[in-house]
Amino acid sequence: MSVPPIVAFTNVVKRYGDGPVVLDGVCFDAAPGDFISLIGPSGCGKSTILRLIAGLSPVTSGSLTIDGRTPEAAAAELAFVFQEPTLLPWLNVGHNVEVAQQLRGVPAPARAAARRRALELVRLTGRESAFPRQLSGGQKMRVSLARALTLEPKILLLDEPFGALDEMTREHLNEELLDIRQQQAWTTFFVTHSVAEAVFLSNRIFVMSANPGRIHREVQVDFPYPRTEATRRSRPYHDLVSEVSRLLRSVEST
């Protein structure tokens, strides 16, 4: 490989405490700019992979480097949308969106502009002063997403960010995501349960199997970016969706 990998898993094994093996021998390299989707049955270790990359949990054995460094050393350039909306209950929506930038030391005026842009993107303009407890489930998730989008991270980790959203908002955000990515060139790890979404967004799909969690198969998606409504309607797209679905089914029924 010519470009050095930005994320490199080598034989990573993960157990929580003295529990069972959750990830077993996970190996892959992610090149800068990759959009990698993780799909697989519930509990197979998708969130765990993202947590390892974010340095929230140590690998049990094997090695994991981010940009050649340990996850702990590297993560200043990372944004993560957790599977559950993780909002500070004492801050209103506006402040919750700003908090990631605040932690990065961005001054307040600059934060305000990014906040407005992000809230507009997730269609929550006008709800700045609501508190988390006053939001619907999907709204909370969108605030959580907006918070990550205020950063310009090198690596973006998205753990089912659209699971609680209706199809149209979902498609809107899919397209926005690809748009921003064109400009900011993140490396993205994306957990989803929608095969269609995975195929539409990513250039690589990891189909995972469970017990213990392994990368069962990698699928390359070669449609050129930018992808559009036309891509969605194309024959090869549909074929690939069906193929990946089949793969997934085969994994799950073993």
Added chain:
Amino acid sequence: MSVPPIVAFTNVVKRYGDGPVVLDGVCFDAAPGDFISLIGPSGCGKSTILRLIAGLSPVTSGSLTIDGRTPEAAAAELAFVFQEPTLLPWLNVGHNVEVAQQLRGVPAPARAAARRRALELVRLTGRESAFPRQLSGGQKMRVSLARALTLEPKILLLDEPFGALDEMTREHLNEELLDIRQQQAWTTFFVTHSVAEAVFLSNRIFVMSANPGRIHREVQVDFPYPRTEATRRSRPYHDLVSEVSRLLRSVEST
């Protein structure tokens, strides 16, 4: 109507505190055995409708009766899977599943049998002794679902129970749900963002619009129960899915 409605909304308006109008003039009758799906944009008031039925929140104006009574008086025969997994952090999975029955006064031996059945259904057998903080997002949601399934409610409220699940688990649970429903004849209110799922499961679909939340259109789904894999592959099914999707899109773009 010959059968008296089990749930009757008449001109229901809902505001939280002195906030904006969340539901505006919602009117419908649900007959016993109805499987009603609610679809609509994020924040349109789907969860709110379920909360009103469960008696967790009072209507602001209009009237709402369950079996002819107020929601508060009726709800002993109700089960609710919240949008977020709502588990007691100090109980392990097994006890969390049992807790709904415990509240209904079911004695411990009977509870154990129901617990085992429900856990098997959601494919979590063997995780009885794990605590919620040790579960993945989808696993938590499944525990939450299992808890509701231990009851034999008259009314089942499901708020995106499958949002965090992979397609195969989702389909498995869809079919199980219809199976149990055949035996137990719930009236079901089901919130989902998957039009396909809504069409597959329900006999009625409410397409909602937002700001303020209204039932924009009701769609009847006349495929006979039991529905199977064959239903999913049939032409009329696909046509209806497309039609409802179009409806939803038209609602959202206004």
Added chain:
Amino acid sequence: MSRRLLNFLLPLGTGVLMVGIWYAIRHGLSEDMKFLLPTPDEIWAALAANSESLSRATLNTTKGAVLGFGFAVVISFGLALILSLSNLIRASLYPYLMILQMMPIIVIAPILVLWVGAGLNSVVIITFLICFFPLVVNTTQGLISTDRNLVELFRMYRANRWQETFLLRVPAALPYFFTGLRIAAVLAPIGALVGDYTAGSSAGDGGGLGFQAIIYSSQAKYPALFATAAVTCVLGFVFAGGVHILSWLSLSKWHDSYHRSDT
């Protein structure tokens, strides 16, 4: 509306009930025991009769209570921040904080008097010693009880210690902190009183409420003694009222303790 009315009536009702019970107990006491429990009006009269010396004493005690409470809040907050850093630090320091709290005043008082002199200094230190422990324990527990998901959010964004502490742990600990504050607010005036009668001084303006209480007690001036206690309670109510308002301002918008059910 009627609920708002109830909000006044019920507390008022229990108040009337308490006064009723008071009179009933007094009525039930044998004639030669009655002096032990003066009636509210006797206490009121004693308050009026001793208003001059009581108001001077109240001023002194208030000074001691405010300063002791203030130091307790500031120092216990700092200590809690340190204790929250790790289990190890807690295991290392906690026993000594316990000893500080468990040292009987009677052992400390003479040392204090020799060291910083009797009077305000000693009163402030004793008030501090009585107030600080509930604050430390509550605040520390609050700081270490922060939601793990939020902690991970902050870790993930590589928040520094300062940010994790002040943007996350401190606001998350507020419900615990205010619980400690509610306890300390009530302990502050009695702390100052105890300080006053173990290490106070009559210098200058004649001591605080503790001094007065000893004198009234030894002279069997029970109405005046109860008046002293009443003044102490009022002081405590003022402290607790302040804490109540602060707590409302900080928590009412978001904490579940202020939201039992939605409407």
Added chain:
Amino acid sequence: MSRRLLNFLLPLGTGVLMVGIWYAIRHGLSEDMKFLLPTPDEIWAALAANSESLSRATLNTTKGAVLGFGFAVVISFGLALILSLSNLIRASLYPYLMILQMMPIIVIAPILVLWVGAGLNSVVIITFLICFFPLVVNTTQGLISTDRNLVELFRMYRANRWQETFLLRVPAALPYFFTGLRIAAVLAPIGALVGDYTAGSSAGDGGGLGFQAIIYSSQAKYPALFATAAVTCVLGFVFAGGVHILSWLSLSKWHDSYHRSDT
């Protein structure tokens, strides 16, 4: 391994440091002040020399502390359950609980002594009065801070009051309850001590540690006085240790305060 070692070494280290500071302070004291701060070995010697009267006194104080603490736990728990029912009940009863806590011991003591007699009864009541408030405040706050989503779950399943309380609110309140317990455990022995020297009785078996402390203090027996304080602290440590273990048993499996980060 090395972490486990640190777990012993650091507390030991601070212990050694404290004793070092102790000796240093003593060394720094002028010759005629030295008596004020006996050395640990002098205290140890005094402990041995007075072992008989101290062990009798310790027994008495322990009785008072255990009973007072026990009543405080039980009664405050019941009170907290009542207070947690509604805002209105809190507004109606809280002020009187505060008064109970703010009544200076000096006012209460004579009434108590005349009413229930000097001795164990009075000591237990005073210990109770000193311990119960932090428990009530913490437990109440815990009960009303229960996660609203869980409360709705229970409401939805039409849990009765009993179930909502004991299956939901009480377990959810445990972190607060144990915080209160941690405070009360430390207050119990000093409560008994204070009770002893304000309303104890030397009749029968010669009073408790508070009595001894006063006598030693009045006789300038400082090593013995410090020995008394040391015994009090040990008693407090036993209480606190018990609470610590209970807290670990109840919370370690699920509460975030026991899980700083995962591995």
Added chain:
Amino acid sequence: EPFKLTVQLDWVAEPEHGGFYQAQAKGYFAEENLDVTIIPGGPNAFVLPKVATGQADIGQADSTNTLLQQAEGLPLVQFAAVFQDDPSGLLVNADSAVRDFSDLDGKTLIARPEWAFLPFLKKKYGISFNVVPQNFSVAAFLGNKEAIQQGYYIAEPYHIVAAGGKEPRFLSTWDAGFRAYAVLVTSRKFAAAHPEQLRAFLRAYIRGWRDYIEGDPTAAHAAMKAANANNTDAFMLASRQLLIDGRLVTGRDADGGVHQIARLSAERYATQIRQMEDLEMLPKGKVTVDRAMTTEFLPVQ
């Protein structure tokens, strides 16, 4: 059948209670057909309220404090002396410059704030000083050469010396003309109901004192040691000696002697009441000598 009677002491059993314990140990009370229970006191014995409410029949207190409480309406009567002069006084370091009460001007005194002697001193000598509460501790005295502290003539000096301090100088109340008694009190009710028993009690009590100071104190000392494990023989002997040398029981005046044991003088009460009225500690006319005290239970001379 012996008459049951309880005596509430003001402090733990020490030689200041020698009269009671000697009479008890030697069976003098029993000889008078009395069954006496002695309840030791302590830092907060609440003697006067207990006697006033009938929880004890007889109590030991000081006459000034009793007068103050009588003024508040406690139904008490003082009926015999324990000491002809209250042994509370001020201790100063042996080499302190304070030799006289007038030297106290501007100083800080460690004393019980309620002590009536303090305002008396201020008024009589036209001085002012600052008061810091005394908590039954002699630490401040030992730690500070300039300290001036309230103390009991027959106790604190001994403990100070025993703890390695120099024998302090004692400034006595009687030298200042403040002639308070240590007294026995009972309630009016008890006095009215049981005059004979009180007489019998005093006969035995006086015998006890006399025997304690003139005879062999071993019996009383053994009893006091049993009641208070902190008593040492050395302390009790020394304390008893101070009590004898100071003529506390028998009286310091010219007419002193064993015949004075327990006697009270109406004239001294009149003086005391007047002094306290002058200090505005007692409202004028609120307490009269014949309400405050009685000599009717003392043996006729």
